[in-house]
Amino acid sequence: xxxxxxxxxxxxxxxxxxxxxxxxxxxxxxxxxxxxxxxxxxxxxxxxxxxxxxxxxxxxxxxxxxxxxxxxxxxxxxxxxxxxxxxxxxxxxxxxxxxxxxxxxxxxxxxxxxxxxxxxxxxxxxxxxxxxxxxxxxxxxxxxxxxxxxxxxxxxxxxxxxxxxxxxxxxxxxxxxxxxxxxxxxxxxxxxxxxxxxxxxxxxxxxxxxxxxxxxxxxxxxxxxxxxxxxxxxxxxxxxxxxxxxxxxxxxxxxxxxxxxxxxxxxxxxxxxxxxxxxxxxxxxxxxxxxxxxxxxxxxxxxxxxxxxxxxxxxxxxxxxxxxxxxxxxxxxxxxxxxxxxxxxxxxxxxxxxxxxxxxxxxx
Amino acid sequence: xxxxxxxxxxxxxxxxxxxxxxxxxxxxxxxxxxxxxxxxxxxxxxxxxxxxxxxxxxxxxxxxxxxxxxxxxxxxxxxxxxxxxxxxxxxxxxxxxxxxxxxxxxxxxxxxxxxxxxxxxxxxxxxxxxxxxxxxxxxxxxxxxxxxxxxxxxxxxxxxxxxxxxxxxxxxxxxxxxxxxxxxxxxxxxxxxxxxxxxxxxxxxxxxxxxxxxxxxxxxxxxxxxxxxxxxxxxxxxxxxxxxxxxxxxxxxxxxxxxxxxxxxxxxxxxxxxxxxxxxxxxxxxxxxxxxxxxxxxxxxxxxxxxxxxxxxxxxxxxxxxxxxxxxxxxxxxxxxxxxxxxxxxxxxxxxxxxxxxxxxxxxxxxxxxxxxxxxxxxxxxxxxxxxxxxxxxxxxxxxxxxxxxxxxxxxxxxxxxxxxxxxxxxxxxxxxxxxxxxxxxxxxxxxxxxxxxxxxxxxxxxxxxxxxxxxxxxxxxxxxxxxxxxxxxxxxxxxxxxxxxxxxxxxxxxxxxxxxxxxxxxxxxxxxxxxxxxxxxxxxxxxxxxxxxxxxxxxxxxxxxxxxxxxxxxxxxxxxxxx
Numbered sequence: 001x002x003x004x005x006x007x008x009x010x011x012x013x014x015x016x017x018x019x020x021x022x023x024x025x026x027x028x029x030x031x032x033x034x035x036x037x038x039x040x041x042x043x044x045x046x047x048x049x050x051x052x053x054x055x056x057x058x059x060x061x062x063x064x065x066x067x068x069x070x071x072x073x074x075x076x077x078x079x080x081x082x083x084x085x086x087x088x089x090x091x092x093x094x095x096x097x098x099x100x101x102x103x104x105x106x107x108x109x110x111x112x113x114x115x116x117x118x119x120x121x122x123x124x125x126x127x128x129x130x131x132x133x134x135x136x137x138x139x140x141x142x143x144x145x146x147x148x149x150x151x152x153x154x155x156x157x158x159x160x161x162x163x164x165x166x167x168x169x170x171x172x173x174x175x176x177x178x179x180x181x182x183x184x185x186x187x188x189x190x191x192x193x194x195x196x197x198x199x200x201x202x203x204x205x206x207x208x209x210x211x212x213x214x215x216x217x218x219x220x221x222x223x224x225x226x227x228x229x230x231x232x233x234x235x236x237x238x239x240x241x242x243x244x245x246x247x248x249x250x251x252x253x254x255x256x257x258x259x260x261x262x263x264x265x266x267x268x269x270x271x272x273x274x275x276x277x278x279x280x281x282x283x284x285x286x287x288x289x290x291x292x293x294x295x296x297x298x299x300x301x302x303x304x305x306x307x308x309x310x311x312x313x314x315x316x317x318x319x320x321x322x323x324x325x326x327x328x329x330x331x332x333x334x335x336x337x338x339x340x341x342x343x344x345x346x347x348x349x350x351x352x353x354x355x356x357x358x359x360x361x362x363x364x
Numbered sequence: 365x366x367x368x369x370x371x372x373x374x375x376x377x378x379x380x381x382x383x384x385x386x387x388x389x390x391x392x393x394x395x396x397x398x399x400x401x402x403x404x405x406x407x408x409x410x411x412x413x414x415x416x417x418x419x420x421x422x423x424x425x426x427x428x429x430x431x432x433x434x435x436x437x438x439x440x441x442x443x444x445x446x447x448x449x450x451x452x453x454x455x456x457x458x459x460x461x462x463x464x465x466x467x468x469x470x471x472x473x474x475x476x477x478x479x480x481x482x483x484x485x486x487x488x489x490x491x492x493x494x495x496x497x498x499x500x501x502x503x504x505x506x507x508x509x510x511x512x513x514x515x516x517x518x519x520x521x522x523x524x525x526x527x528x529x530x531x532x533x534x535x536x537x538x539x540x541x542x543x544x545x546x547x548x549x550x551x552x553x554x555x556x557x558x559x560x561x562x563x564x565x566x567x568x569x570x571x572x573x574x575x576x577x578x579x580x581x582x583x584x585x586x587x588x589x590x591x592x593x594x595x596x597x598x599x600x601x602x603x604x605x606x607x608x609x610x611x612x613x614x615x616x617x618x619x620x621x622x623x624x625x626x627x628x629x630x631x632x633x634x635x636x637x638x639x640x641x642x643x644x645x646x647x648x649x650x651x652x653x654x655x656x657x658x659x660x661x662x663x664x665x666x667x668x669x670x671x672x673x674x675x676x677x678x679x680x681x682x683x684x685x686x687x688x689x690x691x692x693x694x695x696x697x698x699x700x701x702x703x704x705x706x707x708x709x710x711x712x713x714x715x716x717x718x719x720x721x722x723x724x725x726x727x728x729x730x731x732x733x734x735x736x737x738x739x740x741x742x743x744x745x746x747x748x749x750x751x752x753x754x755x756x757x758x759x760x761x762x763x764x765x766x767x768x769x770x771x772x773x774x775x776x777x778x779x780x781x782x783x784x785x786x787x788x789x790x791x792x793x794x795x796x797x798x799x800x801x802x803x804x805x806x807x808x809x810x811x812x813x814x815x816x817x818x819x820x821x822x823x824x825x826x827x828x829x830x831x832x833x834x835x836x837x838x839x840x841x842x843x844x845x846x847x848x849x850x851x852x853x854x855x856x857x858x859x860x861x862x863x864x865x866x867x868x869x870x871x872x873x874x875x876x877x878x879x880x881x882x883x884x885x886x887x888x889x890x891x892x893x894x895x896x897x898x899x900x901x902x903x904x905x906x907x908x909x910x911x912x913x914x915x916x917x918x919x920x921x922x923x924x925x926x927x928x929x930x931x932x933x934x935x936x937x938x939x940x941x942x943x944x
Binding site: 079091096158 | 388391843846847854
C-alpha cells in the first residue's frame with residue numbers, strides 16, 4: 001500500500017479512455033482529499049460522466065490507474081469497490097417501497113432485521129423523509145425520489161459518494177433548495193463526494209473544489225473563487241460565469257491594443273505572445289461606471305444599446321466604437337444615480353486586476 | 365488486494381511515459397458474477413447452435429448431397445427445376461402468395477384505418493373480433509371453406525362453376541389466417557401519426573384525398589411494406605390451409621411434406637425447403653430494415669393523432685369493418701357449425717357426436733392432452749429461456765461481440781418457415797451417430813422445436829420490456845454489493861411481469877395451434893391435437909377435424925381470457941407503483 005503515500009483519498013493517475021477511435025478522456029490526473037466535495041463541471045460530451053463511471057468501475061478506463069484509500073482499484077469490478085452512487089434517473093426500484101429501496105443493500109449483509117430497520121429509519125430521517133417509508137417511488141415527487149436515492153446510496157456507509165447530475169431532472173426552485181441540503185448533509189457526514197454537473201452555478205455554490213473539463217481534458221482545478229476569479233483558460237473564462245471577450249493585439253508584457261485604445265492588463269495566458277491576436281476578458285460585473293476620472297487609464301467610450309432588467313441588477317448591452325458589443329451589469333443604485341437610458345453615451349473603466357488575457361485561438 | 369495486482373502501478377506508468385511507449389492497457393478484472401454471466405451467455409450460445417444453427421446447416425448440406433451422402437453440388441436443384449410438376453408448385457406458391465398478400469393488405473388497411481382514424485362505433489369489439497383467427501390452427505379456415513363452398517357447400521353457387529379446392533380456397537383461407545398479423549402491424553403504423561401534420565394540411569386547404577396521399581399514406585408506408593412482407597412469408601410458407609383445401613393444386617409447403625413423408629426423398633425435400641427459406645429470408649430482411657425506419661418517423665415532440673367524428677366517413681367504415689369482421693366470423697362460425705351438425709347439409713340436427721373422439725377411433729382425447737402438455741411446457745420453459753436470454757444479451761457486462769451475435773441469432777427463427785425448421789430437425793436429430801438423437805420421437809423434441817420456431821417475437825417482446833427498465837439498476841446493485849441474480853429476481857422480473865405473461869401466452873397459443881414444424885416430428889404417443897385434426901380430415905372425417913379445431917380455438921380463447929383476467933388483477937395489485 002506504500003505506492004500511494006500522497007495522502008489523497010482518491011488518486012487518478014494518467015487515466016485515458018477510448019471508445020474506438022474517439023478519446024473520451026485524455027491523460028487525466030487528479031487527486032481528491034478525504035471529506036472533500038468535488039464537482040466535475042463541463043459541457044455535455046466533455047468526459048465528466050465518463051470519468052465518474054471509470055471511478056465507479058462501470059466503464060473501466062483504457063489506460064491509467066485509480067487509487068482509492070491507497071488501494072489500486074483500477075481493474076476492479078464495481079461490486080469490489082467502495083462507493084455509493086446516485087444517477088440522474090435515480091434508478092429507484094419501482095416495485096419496492098421507500099424503506100425497501102433504502103434497505104436494499106443492507107438486507108444482503110445478513111444483519112439482524114432490527115438493526116436494518118433502525119438504520120433505515122435513521123437514513124430516511126437523515127434525508128428528511130420520515131413517515132414516507134411505505135410509499136412507492138412513483139408516489140413521490142422528483143425531489144423526494146432524489147432523497148431516497150441519496151439515502152440508498154449512503155446506506156452502506158460508502159467511503160466515496162458519486163453523484164451523476166443528481167439535480168438536473170428537477171425544476172429550478174427544488175434544485176436550489178436541494179443543493180443546499182446536499183451540501184449540509186455532506187458536511188455532516190464528511191463523506192468524500194464527487195458530483196458531475198453541467199450547471200456552473202450549481203458547481204460554484206456547492207463544491208469545495210471544481211474540476212472544469214472540456215473535450216476529455218481537465219482545463220482547471222480550483223476552488224469556486226479561483227475558478228471564477230482566475231480562469232486559467234479561455235474556455236473556463238467563458239464557461240464559468242458571464243464573460244466579455246475583446247479581440248486585442250498584445251504590444252508589451254502588460255499592454256494590449258484594442259483599435260486605437262491601449263489597456264494595461266494583469267493575468268495573461270503565457271501562450272498569448274506579443275504581436276499575436278489575443279482575447280481580453282472582463283466580467284460584466286467588473287465593468288466600472290462610477291467615479292471614472294477623465295485622465296484615468298483603461299477607459300472606453302461606449303453607448304448603451306439596450307438594458308435588460310434582471311431583478312436585483314440590470315444587464316446592459318454596450319456598443320463600443322467599431323460595433324463590438326460588451327455586456328455590463330449595473331446595480332439598481334447605479335442606474336438610478338446615473339439615470340442610465342438606452343442610447344446614452346458613457347465612459348467605462350476596465351479595472352487592471354480584473355482583466356485576463358488569452359490567446360485568440362484558444363477561445364472556444 | 366493482492367500484491368500481484370499492485371505491482372505494475374504508479375511507478376511503472378510514470379517510467380513508461382517519457383520513453384514514448386504506450387502505457388499498459390487496464391484489463392478489467394471479472395468478478396465471480398461476471399463469470400456466471402459469461403457462462404450463461406456461452407450456454408445460450410450452445411443452445412442456439414444445437415437448436416437452430418446445426419439443424420439448418422444439416423438441411424443445407426442435405427440439399428447438395430445424393431442419397432449416399434456424396435457431394436453433388438447443385439445437381440438436386442437442377443433436377444428440381446427440370447421437373448415441370450415441381451416447378452409448377454413454385455409458380456403456384458408465388459401466385460397464391462401474391463394475390464393473397466394484395467387482398468389481405470387491402471382489407472387489413474381498411475380495417476386498421478377504420479380502427480385508428482375514424483370514430484366509428486364498436487371499435488373495441490371489432491378489434492377483438494379481428495384477432496380471433498390467431499386462436500385457430502390454419503387448417504380451420506380450410507375446413508370451414510369446404511362446408512361453405514365445397515361440393516355440398518351452401519354458397520357453392522357463388523363460385524360460378526369454379527372449384528373451392530385449389531387456388532381460390534387457398535387464397536380465401538390464407539386471407540383469414542394472415543389477416544390479424546397484417547392488422548396488428550398496420551394498426552401500429554397508423555397509430556403513430558402527428559396530429560399537427562393534419563392540422564397543417566387542413567390549414568393549407570388540402571383536399572381529403574390529397575391529405576391521404578401526402579400525409580397518411582407516406583406516414584405508414586413502412587408499416588405497409590412490413591405488413592406485406594410478413595403476410596407474404598406467412599402465406600408462402602403455410603402448410604395447414606393448402607393441405608386441407610389445396611386439392612391437386614400443389615404448393616411448396618405441401619411438396620416438402622409429400623417428398624419427405626410420402627416418398628422419403630430427403631434430398632429433394634431439402635431442396636424445396638431451401639426454396640421456401642429464401643423468400644422468407646429476403647422478406648424478413650426487408651421487414652427488419654423498414655421497421656427500423658418506421659420507429660424514427662415519430663419525433664418525441666409530436667402530438668398524437670386523435671380522430672374527430674365525420675359521420676359519413678365513420679358510417680362507411682363501420683359498414684366495411686362489419687363486412688370484414690362478418691367474413692372472419694362466418695369462417696369461424698361455419699367451422700363451429702360443421703362440428704355440431706349431424707350431417708351437413710342434409711341433416712341439420714345439432715349433435716355432439718363429432719366431439720366423441722374416443723368412439724370415432726381417432727386416438728381419443730390423448731392428442732389433446734399431448735397438446736396441452738406440450739403447450740404448457742413450451743410456455744414455461746420457453747418463457748424462462750427467452751427472458752433470461754434477452755436479459756443476458758441486454759444487461760450483462762463485457763463479451764459485447766458475443767452478445768450482439770446472440771441477439772442476431774435470436775432474430776433468425778422468424779425467417780425460418782415452420783416446415784423448414786421441422787425438416788431441419790429431422791435431418792439433424794435423426795442422423796445416425798448424433799448423441800442428441802435420443803430426444804427424437806419424444807415430447808422433448810416437440811417442445812424444443814416449438815420454442816425455437818416462435819423464439820423471435822418473444823425475444824423482441826422481452827428486449828423491448830428490458831429496454832424500458834432503468835439501465836442503472838445493475839450498477840446500483842453492484843454499488844450496494846447485492847448479487848445480480850437477486851436484483852434480477854427481486855426487481856427486473858416483477859417490473860417485466862406483464863411482458864413475461866404476454867410471452868408465455870403467445871407461446872402457449874402458438875404451441876396449441878402449430879402444425880407445420882411438428883408434423884415431421886411427432887411420434888404415435890406424442891401426436892398433437894392440431895396434427896390429429898389434419899389426419900382426421902385426411903381420413904375423410906371433416907366434421908371431427910372441425911371439432912378438434914374448435915377444441916383448440918376454445919382452449920386458446922380460455923387461456924387468453926385467463927391471461928387478461930390475470931393482467932387486470934396484477935395491474936390492480938401493482939397499480940401503486942406502476943402509475944406514472
